[in-house]
Amino acid sequence: MPIRFAEKGDVDVIVKIAESTDYFKHDKVALELIRSTILDLINIEKKDGGVLVYEDNGEMLGFISYRKEKANVGVYWVSWFAVRKDVQRRGIGTLLMQELEKIARAYGARLLLVDTSGDDEWEPARVARRFYEKMGFKRVCVIPRYYWDEDSAVIYVKYLK
Numbered sequence: 001m002p003i004r005f006a007e008k009g010d011v012d013v014i015v016k017i018a019e020s021t022d023y024f025k026h027d028k029v030a031l032e033l034i035r036s037t038i039l040d041l042i043n044i045e046k047k048d049g050g051v052l053v054y055e056d057n058g059e060m061l062g063f064i065s066y067r068k069e070k071a072n073v074g075v076y077w078v079s080w081f082a083v084r085k086d087v088q089r090r091g092i093g094t095l096l097m098q099e100l101e102k103i104a105r106a107y108g109a110r111l112l113l114v115d116t117s118g119d120d121e122w123e124p125a126r127v128a129r130r131f132y133e134k135m136g137f138k139r140v141c142v143i144p145r146y147y148w149d150e151d152s153a154v155i156y157v158k159y160l161k
Contacts, residue, residue, distance in 0.1 A: 003099045006051035006063065011038050013060045014053065020085040023117075023124040029148050034080050041065050041079070047107045052099055054083075054092050061087050064096040066104065066112075074110035074161075081114075097135050101160060110161045118142050118152035132156045 006014065018024040018034050041049045049067035053060050062083035069075035078100065083092045104112060114132060117125035133139070137156035146153035 002055045003052055003096065004055065005046065006038065006042055006053045008039070008042055010051075010053060010060065011035060011042070014038050014051070014063045017060065017063060017084045018080070018082040021082050021088075021124070022085065023128060024082065037079055038065060041067065046103070049079075050103075052096055052103075054096055062092045062096055064100050066100055068107070069113075074108050076104045076107075076109045076112050078112060078114040093131060094135065101158075105160050110159065112137070112158045112160060114156045115146070115153040116156070117147070118154045129154060
């Protein structure tokens with residue numbers, strides 16, 4: 001399978017993948033947060049969090065990261081997720097999400113949570129929300145002024161059990 005857990009040497013490529021997307025390309029704060037979060041997640045036990053990467057012929061094309069919610073039981077957050085712009089809409093994101101769901105279930109996850117931009121005028125945010133809905137996530141709330149740029153967050157949940 002072309003999906004594996006990320007290693008420390010993958011961090012720069014992961015950040016470049018994020019930077020290639022319309023969602024993150026102009027967001028220097030998010031790119032730095034991605035770098036630091038990925039470094040943290042690579043060094044913890046897989047049941048507590050991790051980073052999955054999708055490769056094709058040795059070339060990394062996408063990633064998804066997750067973290068176990070420590071203040072609850074069986075709850076995992078999707079923290080960062082991107083597919084390189086030139087290979088989007090080819091099923092890579094779907095495969096990454098499906099693999100994450102499989103791993104989360106194996107660790108006893110009851111549900112997955114994800115947040116994304118609530119900006120209705122911004123096409124990358126609309127694309128992200130449609131993707132999560134297609135994957136079976138349900139919109140549960142909006143948090144105004146959640147992000148550092150004052151954007152609202154839309155919170156989605158997917159029940160795994």
